[in-house]
Structure formats: structure tokens, C-alpha cells
Amino acid sequence: MAMKKVEFQQATLQGELVVPGDKSISHRAVMLGSIAEGKTEISGFLDGEDCLQTVDIFQKLGVVVTREGTNVTVESPGMNGWQTPTEELYAGNSGTTARLMLGILAGSRVTSVLTGDQYLSKRPMNRVALPLASMGANIAGEEGSNLLPLTITGGSLVAIDYDMPIASAQVKSAILFAGLNAEGTTSVTEQTVSRDHTERMLEQFGASIQREGNTVRVEGGQSLRGTTVKVPGDISSAAFFMVAAAMTKGSAVSFKDVGLNPTRTGILDVLQAMGANIQITEQSDSIGEPFGTVHVSHSTLRGTEIGGELIPRLIDELPIIALLATQAEGTTVIKNAEELRVKETDRIAAVTAELKKMGAQVEETEDGMIIHGPTALTGASLASYGDHRLGMMAGIASLITTGPVTIDDASCINISYPRFFDDLEKLAVPAITNG
Numbered sequence: 241m242a243m244k245k246v247e248f249q250q251a252t253l254q255g256e257l258v259v260p261g262d263k264s265i266s267h268r269a270v271m272l273g274s275i276a277e278g279k280t281e282i283s284g285f286l287d288g289e290d291c292l293q294t295v296d297i298f299q300k301l302g303v304v305v306t307r308e309g310t311n312v313t314v315e316s317p318g319m320n321g322w323q324t325p326t327e328e329l330y331a332g333n334s335g336t337t338a339r340l341m342l343g344i345l346a347g348s349r350v351t352s353v354l355t356g357d358q359y360l361s362k363r364p365m366n367r368v369a370l371p372l373a374s375m376g377a378n379i380a381g382e383e384g385s386n387l388l389p390l391t392i393t394g395g396s397l398v399a400i401d402y403d404m405p406i407a408s409a410q411v412k413s414a415i416l417f418a419g420l421n422a423e424g425t426t427s428v429t430e431q432t433v434s435r436d437h438t439e440r441m442l443e444q445f446g447a448s449i450q451r452e453g454n455t456v457r458v459e460g461g462q463s464l465r466g467t468t469v470k471v472p473g474d475i476s477s478a479a480f481f482m483v484a485a486a487m488t489k490g491s492a493v494s495f496k497d498v499g500l501n502p503t504r505t506g507i508l509d510v511l512q513a514m515g516a517n518i519q520i521t522e523q524s525d526s527i528g529e530p531f532g533t534v535h536v537s538h539s540t541l542r543g544t545e546i547g548g549e550l551i552p553r554l555i556d557e558l559p560i561i562a563l564l565a566t567q568a569e570g571t572t573v574i575k576n577a578e579e580l581r582v583k584e585t586d587r588i589a590a591v592t593a594e595l596k597k598m599g600a601q602v603e604e605t606e607d608g609m610i611i612h613g614p615t616a617l618t619g620a621s622l623a624s625y626g627d628h629r630l631g632m633m634a635g636i637a638s639l640i641t642t643g644p645v646t647i648d649d650a651s652c653i654n655i656s657y658p659r660f661f662d663d664l665e666k667l668a669v670p671a672i673t674n675g
């Protein structure tokens with residue numbers, strides 16, 4: 241437990257920030273690099289706990305993964321050359337690791353046991369285990385449980401056509417990974433489009449996939465070859481400081497080389513709809529993923545409605561968006577976000593409870609929140625629930641509260657943004673020196 245007191249006395253944020261590498265892309269680069277035969281060189285890798293857990297799992301499978309800071313090299317014999325692990329494969333707090341590994345291990349030649357921390361062990365795995373079972377996967381829980389720990393006995397799989405009942409890139413990716421090893425052509429159809437990093441990266445590794453409308457098809461039996469992956473900055477991490485810059489007077493921050501994949505940029509749409517000043521420059525997609533520099537500066541904000549197809553495009557940003565809404569004039573409605581209830585914690589209940597402790601006017605609904613603003617917030621003792629996004633929301637809240645914010649356990653922030661407080665201190669200029 242690392243309790244942390246944060247006091248910024250209504251600071252202003254100014255300067256330039258290079259946020260850490262994208263978490264979703266970092267996981268997938270190590271996964272595909274390990275499935276592929278040969279050498280994969282990754283730069284800009286996120287050295288947060290979640291992605292390091294993915295590295296550790298492949299090392300236990302006999303893949304040589306070496307890391308020097310944010311440069312990672314993966315040397316693999318290809319997935320048919322993996323060794324049966326002698327230890328359990330521990331996914332830590334990472335839902336992405338657990339769900340995607342189920343899809344990968346199901347079609348491998350090894351038997352393994354996948355485990356997770358106390359939070360991950362409560363998160364639903366049936367969303368992947370059931371469609372994988374219909375492909376012939378052998379995944380078994382303890383005494384009939386469908387939660388982690390799960391034993392996966394790799395074996396031959398058959399293709400399926402899967403209509404996704406929920407918008408989840410983790411489910412889509414798990415099925416596509418399994419489809420790579422299945423007999424026939426697997427298709428996944430989404431009602432609402434979720435992040436498409438898996439599809440993009442499969443192509444980078446030499447796989448042939450077909451994308452038609454909301455359907456992706458992958459033919460089984462393809463072999464992948466190692467490649468070079470450049471990971472852009474994580475817009476989900478940048479979102480915390482984007483919100484901070486938008487809501488604190490006098491702030492102006494530039495985010496360099498941040499990922500701008502359209503399936504991830506819902507935060508920019510919301511900031512714009514709320515009246516924030518945003519400019520995007522230096523755009524490029526030379527690395528298989530669009531990226532660029534985003535400039536955000538303070539302005540008066542108004543409430544907005546967030547729901548429908550926008551939700552998967554900003555799902556991890558909703559805790560910090562809820563804080564932003566407390567500073568906007570009028571009402572912000574967040575709906576269709578019931579997926580928040582099965583993240584690292586129930587993020588609807590947790591965000592509502594923590595914002596209320598600071599005096600926010602926020603109401604919990606079944607599938608979201610209703611927030612009225614603007615409200616002056618007061619410092620409070622906040623809980624992170626072991627959830628990195630809650631911990632960072634509390635850290636950013638300290639910029640606008642009168643009095644300090646105390647976070648019961650801030651160590652969970654290392655899951656996705658180990659340098660979070662360093663970056664916060666680097667950008668913060670005490671209001672008093674700014675006049």
C-alpha cells in the first residue's frame with residue numbers, strides 16, 4: 241500500500257508531454273511477436289505492470305523476450321515451438337492479458353494455468369471462454385467456476401462466425417487469435433466498432449485478414465513473421481492531462497506522438513463537444529497506427545451527452561471524463577456504459593462515490609452517471625480501489641480542489657502509467673507564480 245498526499249493548490253499545466261506507450265498496442269506487439277517465428281523489435285513499449293505481465297507469460301512459454309527500458313526484442317521459434325510452462329501464467333491485474341491469452345493458448349500445443357490478482361479473478365472470462373469453447377477450446381475452471389484460474393489445454397480448433405453480443409476488443413481479439421489456428425475461416429462481427437489494433441497488427445506481421453463493414457475474417461493456418469513495431473503514446477494515459485489542461489485556467493499542454501487511431505479518439509470528440517480548445521498537428525500513420533501532436537488549452541466548458549457508438553471509443557477515459565463534467569456548465573449524461581461495472585472495479589459505483597466525497601453533484605445510473613456542474617471541489621481522502629484509472633483521477637482532481645487529496649493506494653497507477661506523478665509535477669506551475 242502506498243498512500244499518497246497530493247496538493248497542487250489549483251495549479252496550471254503548461255508544457256509538452258510524451259506520454260508512455262499505448263497499453264493495448266504494447267500487449268499485442270509482444271503477443272504477435274511471440275506467435276510469429278523470428279525476431280520482433282518493439283520501440284516505445286509501455287513498461288507498466290500490465291504489459292510486463294504479458295512479457296513474463298511469454299518468457300514462461302520459452303520465448304526470449306529482452307527489454308531495455310522501452311525497447312523490447314522478442315525472439316520466438318513460433319508458437320508451435322513454445323514450451324509447456326512449469327509455473328502458472330500470472331496475468332496480474334490485466335484483463336487484456338487474460339482474455340487475449342485465452343484465445344492464443346486455446347490453439348497452442350501447450351497446457352497451462354492462467355491466474356490473476358484479486359481484482360482480475362472476479363472479472364468475467366465467459367465472454368471469451370464460451371465462444372472459444374464453440375471453436376473446440378478446452379478451458380476449465382476450478383469446480384465448474386468460469387473465473388480465473390483457468391486451465392487451458394491447447395488443441396485443434398474449428399472456425400466460427402461470431403456475432404459479438406457486447407462491444408469488446410478483448411473478445412474480438414481473443415477470437416481472431418484463436419481463428420489464426422483454427423481450421424477454416426473465422427469471422428467476428430461487431431454491432432459497435434471497438435479498437436482495431438489487433439486487425440492492424442495482424443497485417444503488420446504478414447497475416448492476411450479481410451475487413452468488410454463491421455466484420456473481420458481470418459483464415460486459419462497462417463504463419464506470421466517477426467517485424468518491427470513502433471508503439472505510439474497512449475491516448476488513454478494522455479486523457480488525464482488533456483482533461484487537466486482543459487479544466488484548469490491558464491493551462492496549455494502539447495501531447496507529442498500520441499496515438500490517434502479513430503477507434504480510440506472519443507476523448508477528443510468529447511473535449512471538443514464540451515468546448516475545449518484542441519488542435520492536432522504533425523499527423524502521420526507511418527507506423528501502421530495514426531499518431532500526431534495534440535494541443536489542449538483551457539476554456540469554458542459545457543455539459544454533453546455521451547453514449548452509443550462513442551462508448552467503446554473512450555471506455556477507459558470515462559472516470560476522468562466524469563471529473564471533467566463536474567467543471568462543466570450544465571448537465572453531462574453518460575449512458576450505455578454498463579461495461580464499466582466489470583472493469584478493474586465497478587467504475588460507475590467507484591467514480592460516483594469518490595466524486596461525491598469532493599462535493600460533486602453526481603448520480604449513479606444503471607449504465608452510467610449524470611453529473612451537474614460546475615461545482616467547486618474540496619480535497620478529500622479518496623480510495624483507488626486498486627484501480628489505476630481511479631488513482632489517476634484522484635491525482636488530477638488535486639489540481640482543482642481546495643485542500644489536499646489523499647489517495648489510499650496510489651501504487652496501482654504503475655499498471656499503466658508508472659511516471660504519472662513525475663509528469664504531473666513536471667507540467668504543474670503553481671497558480672501563484674502565474675499571477
Ligand SMILES: O=C(O)C1=C[C@@H](OP(=O)(O)O)[C@@H](O)[C@H](O)C1
Binds near residue numbers: 336408413
Ligand atoms: O483490447 C484492449 O486492449 C482493451 C479493450 C478494452 O476492454 P474491453 O474489450 O473489455 O472493452 C479496454 O477497456 C482495455 O483497457 C483494453
Ligand SMILES: C=C(OP(=O)(O)O)C(=O)O
Binds near residue numbers: 334335337629
Ligand atoms: C480496463 C482496463 O484494462 P484491462 O481490461 O486490460 O485490465 C484499463 O486499462 O482501464
